[in-house]
Amino acid sequence: MSKFKKKKSGDLPAISTASLPDIVFMLLFFFMVATVMREDELQIENTLPQANQVEKLASKDKLVYIYIGKPSPNFQKTYGTTEVVQLGDKISRVEDVETFVNTKRNDMDEDDKDEMMVSLKVDRDAQVGILTDVKQELRDAYALKINYTATEGDPLRNIRK
Amino acid sequence: MARRSAPEVNAGSMADIAFLLLIFFLVTTTIEVDSGIDSKLPPPIEDNPVPPPIKKKNIFQVIVNADNRLLVEEADMDIKDLTEAAVAFLDNGTECSYCRGAKDPASSDNPEKAVISLVNDRQASYSMYITVTNELVRAYTILRNREAKRLYNETFESMESRLKEWPANEKDTPEYEQLEEKIERVRDLFPRKLSEAEPQNRE
Numbered sequence: 589m590s591k592f593k594k595k596k597s598g599d600l601p602a603i604s605t606a607s608l609p610d611i612v613f614m615l616l617f618f619f620m621v622a623t624v625m626r627e628d629e630l631q632i633e634n635t636l637p638q639a640n641q642v643e644k645l646a647s648k649d650k651l652v653y654i655y656i657g658k659p660s661p662n663f664q665k666t667y668g669t670t671e672v673v674q675l676g677d678k679i680s681r682v683e684d685v686e687t688f689v690n691t692k693r694n695d696m697d698e699d700d701k702d703e704m705m706v707s708l709k710v711d712r713d714a715q716v717g718i719l720t721d722v723k724q725e726l727r728d729a730y731a732l733k734i735n736y737t738a739t740e741g742d743p744l745r746n747i748r749k
Numbered sequence: 750m751a752r753r754s755a756p757e758v759n760a761g762s763m764a765d766i767a768f769l770l771l772i773f774f775l776v777t778t779t780i781e782v783d784s785g786i787d788s789k790l791p792p793p794i795e796d797n798p799v800p801p802p803i804k805k806k807n808i809f810q811v812i813v814n815a816d817n818r819l820l821v822e823e824a825d826m827d828i829k830d831l832t833e834a835a836v837a838f839l840d841n842g843t844e845c846s847y848c849r850g851a852k853d854p855a856s857s858d859n860p861e862k863a864v865i866s867l868v869n870d871r872q873a874s875y876s877m878y879i880t881v882t883n884e885l886v887r888a889y890t891i892l893r894n895r896e897a898k899r900l901y902n903e904t905f906e907s908m909e910s911r912l913k914e915w916p917a918n919e920k921d922t923p924e925y926e927q928l929e930e931k932i933e934r935v936r937d938l939f940p941r942k943l944s945e946a947e948p949q950n951r952e
Contacts, residue, residue, distance in 0.1 A: 602757050611767040618771065637879045641886040642784040644913070656875075707783065710875045716813075717871030719878075723945075727793045736879055737785035743883040746876035747817065747828065 632657035632674050637712040638741030645707060645735060650700045652692045652731070654685065656718055657711030671711070671718045682718065685725035693731070705733045712746060786882055788943075807857050809838045809865045813881055815872035828880060835888035839863050839939060847896060847938060860892070864942045885943055892939045901931055908932050 634657045645651060655674040659667040663679065672679045675688040693704055706726055710719055726734060811831070812820040819826050821834055838857055842848025845859035857863035865885055869878055893905040901908070912928055919925065 600757075603759060608767070611771075615767060615771055615774075618774070637876045639786055639879055639883040641786055641883050641890060643787055643909075645783045645785065707785065710879075712874075712876040712879075714875045715871060716869050716873045716875055716878050719875060720871065723790060727790050730792065732790040732792060733787070734790060735785040735787050736882065737783055738879060738883075740784060743880040744828065746880050 628653065628655070628674070628677055630655065630660070630674065631663050631677075631679055632659050632672060632711070633713075634709055634711050635713070636709060636737060636739050637743070637746045639736075639738040639743050640740060642738055642740055643735075645737070646703065646705055649696065650703050650705055652689055652704060652706045653709060654688075654706060654722060655709045656714050656722065658714070671714045673718065673722060682721045682725060685722055686729040689726065689729040689731045703733075704731060705735055706731050707735045707737045709737045786879070786886060788882075788945075791944075803862070803864060804858075806855055807862045807864060809835060809857070809863065811865065811867045811881060811885070813867075813869040813873045813877055815870040817874055817877040819881065828884065831881065831884045832888045832891070835865060835885055836891055838865075839888060839892055847899075860939045864944055866944045869945075882943075886941070889939055889941050889943075893935050896938050897931075897935045900935065905932070905935055908935075 632655055634655055656671055657674075658664075658669055658671055659679065667679055673682055673685065674680065675684060680688070689706065693701055696704060708719070708722070723734070726732070810820075810822055814820065819828055819831065821831065826834065837850060839860050840848045840850035841853055841856035841863075842850050842859050843852050843854055843856075845861075848860065850856075867881065867885065869881075890906065897903055897905040897908060908928060909932060912925075912932060915925055915928075
């Protein structure tokens, strides 16, 4: 018995933790690569619909995002519960779309200006009316290439609730 | 008091924990790639536009009303049948050599002239709108695939994805230009003429 006790109280071999940094770095790199930074803080509800005829979007520097949807609960006091447009970080009026798109276009590289595309991220429960108003604005701004951004999936699932 | 060396905390299980976390995030993270249905808007109209002359038989009218019901060519239709109806319309082709449709004189002349007109009520929901658009685009894809298969023994979709994934430093090669040309040719056989009229608020 005494033999065992002696061993316990004595030198328990320390487990090498030399590989821990490696693991932490692995995690770090994984997240660095995989994380997509959200460009804009959303103040509206925005669940994209599903579609299967989708094409991948062009590179980010050629894209302008416009979000449409109902304000999220925190903002319903200020903006009501009907659909609104979010440009950049804040909820805006539909009339501001033209100015917004033009400003974004001016900030782009010369090469990207012609290939600018507007990604319309519209909530699946939104009504088409406001989208139409936005599209009229886009026509006035000569931003004619648009994309109805959607997630890949079965489109018939959108309408079955 | 006897001095005892502070016991070392066993950190051997740390790696396990880290791995557990890693695997958890690996499984749950979806790396988001934005995708969607491309579309092109018409340029802003002049004050008094003269509507281009299009024969009524060359227009395939799709109406979505406020209750998300679908009216195709003045008849009620289920969304499931929309693609088929659109294919039949586009492929009718009384004046077209490669079409395989019914050649009904009351339907479209050729894909060049055939226009799909989508009218939707302002109250219609976006999910219905995107579904209808998707189904109509699918009709074009089906026909383009068929023609690409006939001409080049490859589907249109695979040709397009091949073009997109072409390595950036090899874009000057003749193969790339050839592929581009092929895609253009197939696209011209069934050009996407999907007109979105101004929405109406019908009572």
